[in-house]
Amino acid sequence: xxxxxxxxxxxxxxxxxxxxxxxxxxxxxxxxxxxxxxxxxxxxxxxxxxxxxxxxxxxxxxxxxxxxxxxxxxxxxxxxxxxxxxxxxxxxxxxxxxxxxxxxxxxxxxxxxxxxxxxxxxxxxxxxxxxxxxxxxxxxxxxxxxxxxxxxxxxxxxxxxxxxxxxxxxxxxxxxxxxxxxxxxxxxxxxxxxxxxxxxxxxxxxxxxxxxxxxxxxxxxxxxxxxxxxxxxxxxxxxxxxxxxxxxxxxxxxxxxxxxxxxxxxxxxxxxxxxxxxxxxxxxxxxxxxxxxxxxxxxxxxxxxxxxxxxxxxxxxxxxxxxxxxxxxxxxxxxxxxxxxxxxxxxxxxxxxxxxxxxxxxxxxxxxxxxxxxxxxxxxxxxxxxxxxxxxxxxxxxxxxx
Amino acid sequence: xxxxxxxxxxxxxxxxxxxxxxxxxxxxxxxxxxxxxxxxxxxxxxxxxxxxxxxxxxxxxxxxxxxxxxxxxxxxxxxxxxxxxxxxxxxxxxxxxxxxxxxxxxxxxxxxxxxxxxxxxxxxxxxxxxxxxxxxxxxxxxxxxxxxxxxxxxxxxxxxxxxxxxxxxxxxxxxxxxxxxxxxxxxxxxxxxxxxxxxxxxxxxxxxxxxxxxxxxxxxxxxxxxxxxxxxxxxxxxxxxxxxxxxxxxxxxxxxxxxxxxxxxxxxxxxxxxxxxxxxxxxxxxxxxxxxxxxxxxxxxxxxxxxxxxxxxxxxxxxxxxxxxxxxxxxxxxxx
Numbered sequence: 001x002x003x004x005x006x007x008x009x010x011x012x013x014x015x016x017x018x019x020x021x022x023x024x025x026x027x028x029x030x031x032x033x034x035x036x037x038x039x040x041x042x043x044x045x046x047x048x049x050x051x052x053x054x055x056x057x058x059x060x061x062x063x064x065x066x067x068x069x070x071x072x073x074x075x076x077x078x079x080x081x082x083x084x085x086x087x088x089x090x091x092x093x094x095x096x097x098x099x100x101x102x103x104x105x106x107x108x109x110x111x112x113x114x115x116x117x118x119x120x121x122x123x124x125x126x127x128x129x130x131x132x133x134x135x136x137x138x139x140x141x142x143x144x145x146x147x148x149x150x151x152x153x154x155x156x157x158x159x160x161x162x163x164x165x166x167x168x169x170x171x172x173x174x175x176x177x178x179x180x181x182x183x184x185x186x187x188x189x190x191x192x193x194x195x196x197x198x199x200x201x202x203x204x205x206x207x208x209x210x211x212x213x214x215x216x217x218x219x220x221x222x223x224x225x226x227x228x229x230x231x232x233x234x235x236x237x238x239x240x241x242x243x244x245x246x247x248x249x250x251x252x253x254x255x256x257x258x259x260x261x262x263x264x265x266x267x268x269x270x271x272x273x274x275x276x277x278x279x280x281x282x283x284x285x286x287x288x289x290x291x292x293x294x295x296x297x298x299x300x301x302x303x304x305x306x307x308x309x310x311x312x313x314x315x316x317x318x319x320x321x322x323x324x325x326x327x328x329x330x331x332x333x334x335x336x337x338x339x340x341x342x343x344x345x346x347x348x349x350x351x352x353x354x355x356x357x358x359x360x361x362x363x364x365x366x367x368x369x370x371x372x373x374x375x376x377x378x379x380x381x382x383x384x385x386x387x388x389x390x391x392x393x394x395x396x397x398x399x400x401x402x
Numbered sequence: 403x404x405x406x407x408x409x410x411x412x413x414x415x416x417x418x419x420x421x422x423x424x425x426x427x428x429x430x431x432x433x434x435x436x437x438x439x440x441x442x443x444x445x446x447x448x449x450x451x452x453x454x455x456x457x458x459x460x461x462x463x464x465x466x467x468x469x470x471x472x473x474x475x476x477x478x479x480x481x482x483x484x485x486x487x488x489x490x491x492x493x494x495x496x497x498x499x500x501x502x503x504x505x506x507x508x509x510x511x512x513x514x515x516x517x518x519x520x521x522x523x524x525x526x527x528x529x530x531x532x533x534x535x536x537x538x539x540x541x542x543x544x545x546x547x548x549x550x551x552x553x554x555x556x557x558x559x560x561x562x563x564x565x566x567x568x569x570x571x572x573x574x575x576x577x578x579x580x581x582x583x584x585x586x587x588x589x590x591x592x593x594x595x596x597x598x599x600x601x602x603x604x605x606x607x608x609x610x611x612x613x614x615x616x617x618x619x620x621x622x623x624x625x626x627x628x629x630x631x632x633x634x635x636x637x638x639x640x641x642x643x644x645x646x647x648x649x650x651x652x653x654x655x656x657x658x659x660x661x662x663x664x665x666x667x668x669x670x671x672x673x674x675x676x677x678x679x680x681x682x683x684x685x686x687x688x689x690x691x692x693x694x695x696x697x698x699x700x701x702x703x704x705x706x707x708x709x710x711x712x713x714x715x716x717x718x719x720x721x722x723x724x725x726x727x728x729x730x731x732x733x734x735x736x737x738x
Binding site: 042043044101106108113114117118120121122125126130131133134136137138139140142143146147151152153154155156157158159160161167170171174175177178180194195196198199200201202203204253254255256257258259260261262269270273387388389390391 | 482486487488489494497498499501502505506507509510511514515516517518519520521523524525527528530531532533534535536537538539540541542544545548551552555556558559561576579580582583584585616617618619620676720723724
């Protein structure tokens with residue numbers, strides 16, 4: 001403890017659009033990015049998704065990138081978001097040389113692998129296709145994103161499924177507090193793939209309609225894709241650069257539910273502990289929390305247990321809460337940073353984004369914010385990201401007070 | 403950053419005798435291009451009905467984790483942090499094969515549920531009922547060092563008092579064929595499972611102390627040499643494997659040193675995979691504890707090290723992009 005960590009830059013791309021401005025506009029209009037699946041070759045077109053509305057070749061052209069980046073959707077998405085984050089924090093190439101780049105992904109280059117796998121497995125390993133499988137691993141994706149930005153001092157990848165980006169944020173903050181780096185570009189990137197669309201389908205947790213987090217009749221997830229990065233910075237560095245401070249990363253925690261690989265414990269033990277520990281680090285009481293951007297995937301299990309965890313902490317009245325996954329889709333490994341940027345936009349613009357698609361209460365006094373709600377006095381936001389294996393991360397963004 | 407960080411116990415599964423230090427007295431060089439790990443006897447470590455449902459990497463990871471924990475001063479770890487370059491490859495591969503063979507309508511949920519990289523860390527937490535910090539790093543050949551850095555920083559700043567840190571990679575026969583093409587710099591492809599208990603507690607069962615963990619991206623040889631020249635690290639354990647594609651960056655670095663260190667290797671004994679640096683860490687810690695160096699570990703047998711073994715510096719790279727530097731120090735109770 002002791003050392004403060006600030007957010008001095010942010011970049012985002014998702015089904016809501018490219019960049020902070022487009023995302024804010026879509027959020028304020030309450031516009032959902034959920035639609036028909038087009039970017040992957042799958043039979044399962046019955047499941048709507050939150051796609052980024054650009055093909056790989058369009059993105060490659062805009063970004064001016066070539067092989068192998070042009071065939072790796074996770075990397076393309078990552079470059080869009082990371083470039084914006086660097087510009088918004090006015091990071092010069094010299095500053096990158098002592099900075100860390102930490103990205104969360106689980107898919108990595110799986111999109112490329114699944115395109116080449118059959119040829120390699122069924123016919124012959126001695127083909128060009130097998131060389132393409134080099135890019136399968138998560139680390140390659142991260143390095144390609146990092147190298148497109150400049151020369152970082154260190155680069156690594158966290159991979160904890162749907163909490164990956166949140167855990168990248170946590171490592172970045174810990175490295176700054178330890179004095180190892182002054183600046184860390186942190187977040188995550190994840191493209192839709194046939195692999196995990198089918199994977200989630202085997203678990204029977206995909207919704208054929210727009211998902212309805214915290215609705216009594218919710219029936220699962222809409223997958224999404226995208227990327228987002230934050231620039232985290234030590235107080236000393238931010239002040240000496242006189243860069244604008246978007247928010248303080250005042251608290252964070254990761255815990256494990258330690259219950260099941262893909263289900264959560266009934267009372268949301270991991271989520272409960274993550275939120276409590278994050279508030280403890282931020283020296284905030286439950287009453288100080290103005291808004292929770294919930295993990296809220298729309299599965300019966302997640303929303304019920306996340307609510308149970310919240311009710312254990314806020315026994316009288318829940319703070320304002322919503323899930324923005326009915327707008328972006330569940331962007332899996334990138335969700336922790338995509339929803340962090342949404343929280344930063346909410347904090348800077350004084351509003352709470354609505355939980356689109358919600359209609360029916362689960363029970364009394366447990367309703368999310370459905371319509372965008374102005375909240376000029378918003379000060380502290382918890383962002384929850386929960387991954388497979390009960391990997392639970394809570395991150396708190398607070399309005400910057402000098 | 404005031405606390406100290408000790409290695410309290412370790413266990414390994416590799417191409418050597420599993421869950422044992424037998425290789426130390428019997429270090430023989432690898433010859434095969436691809437060698438699978440020797441499977442550990444999981445009796446007493448994993449409930450048999452559960453072991454049957456686990457893939458190879460999960461069984462090995464649980465076996466090394468439970469063994470390290472049983473041999474340590476820690477009952478329940480404050481954190482579980484894992485490095486894995488490729489994650490649960492066997493299950494991912496089976497899922498992909500099924501998708502190619504049978505299309506998208508009769509796939510098995512169990513394969514997907516146990517295909518993500520963090521399945522390993524989660525499974526250990528579920529078995530131990532450990533609600534502490536749980537993270538997984540998947541970054542090529544520095545996955546282990548990323549996990550180690552996370553644990554090191556959190557122990558040093560007092561966030562946690564101890565951690566179970568592991569690195570696990572399995573290589574299926576199919577992936578070994580692919581890796582021969584995608585990783586021509588490898589000499590002997592192998593598999594790795596290493597678990598270690600790190601702790602801030604000073605106890606006579608400590609194996610060694612970790613004094614530094616660093617990750618570097620695309621560092622210039624001059625930059626790395628500058629770091630080593632400052633402290634004259636006299637014993638260097640390097641990730642050399644006899645393959646020029648892999649070894650040249652190490653040689654460029656050695657040329658830039660202003661002193662002449664003794665250089666050690668480990669890949670001739672343990673082979674190459676994304677998690678093999680964890681075996682370097684394990685080998686160096688074992689050397690510090692035993693205070694001797696098995697002869698085949700010397701890069702140059704004419705340059706045997708004769709002094710007291712106080713420090714070992716471990717250097718590894720992957721693709722000459724991701725580099726890591728770990729410094730280990732001999733442990734003496736009530737001394738520093």
